[in-house]
């Protein structure tokens with residue numbers, strides 16, 4: 613049987629996202645009000661994770677961050693710009709990156725370099741203290757996600773951190789789920805962990821987002837904090 617991710621069609625994803633208005637609410641489908649809860653959850657998660665990394669101050673801003681699959685910059689504006697001095701952005705839809713390009717944060721130098729491209733073809737050319745990737749890796753195939761995570765691992769500063777925050781599959785048979793609307797895959801927790809392991813990353817903390825209204829029937833959303841696995845010198 614063909615794997616779920618083999619159904620991903622990048623052209624169909626780009627067509628879908630190009631048809632969506634370039635507004636923060638559109639990034640969350642029918643549930644724009646979840647944004648505030650999501651951003652607060654991210655802030656809390658990051659604060660907990662920072663305490664787990666030896667040598668990293670749990671206070672103060674990271675110097676350089678990047679928002680992967682940034683959309684119009686909802687996460688950059690509402691969260692990353694508060695915890696990083698400069699935030700780069702990677703996003704394939706030009707009308708979305710234009711919103712960031714025209715923003716006050718860009719004028720103020722808080723938004724740094726904007727890369728209008730998909731994560732599968734983004735090769736970092738600098739080091740990052742924080743790589744945040746949210747609600748977009750379902751557009752990458754499993755092998756593209758492994759390769760992307762490897763590139764991110766190599767682009768982290770010594771104490772740097774990568775966070776992947778994504779929906780989890782609710783299929784009772786434990787399968788990834790394909791969504792034809794935007795041609796994306798929603799993965800199981802087991803699949804995410806397998807991919808991170810294959811990319812040489814250790815999950816130092818994983819946590820489900822709490823507080824979304826029950827009547828919205830949203831999928832579970834999990835944050836994974838990743839650090840390069842310690843390599844044996846033996």
Ligand SMILES: C[S@@+](CC[C@H](N)C(=O)[O-])C[C@H]1O[C@@H](n2cnc3c(N)ncnc32)[C@H](O)[C@@H]1O
Nearest residue numbers: 629639681682683686705730731746747748751
């Ligand atoms: C649900 S929105 C999330 C945007 C943002 N991360 C947020 O949380 O507000 C999904 C985003 O993934 C982007 N996307 C689609 N294909 C992508 C790809 N191959 N690489 C990176 N991002 C992609 C879409 O254009 C869209 O901006």
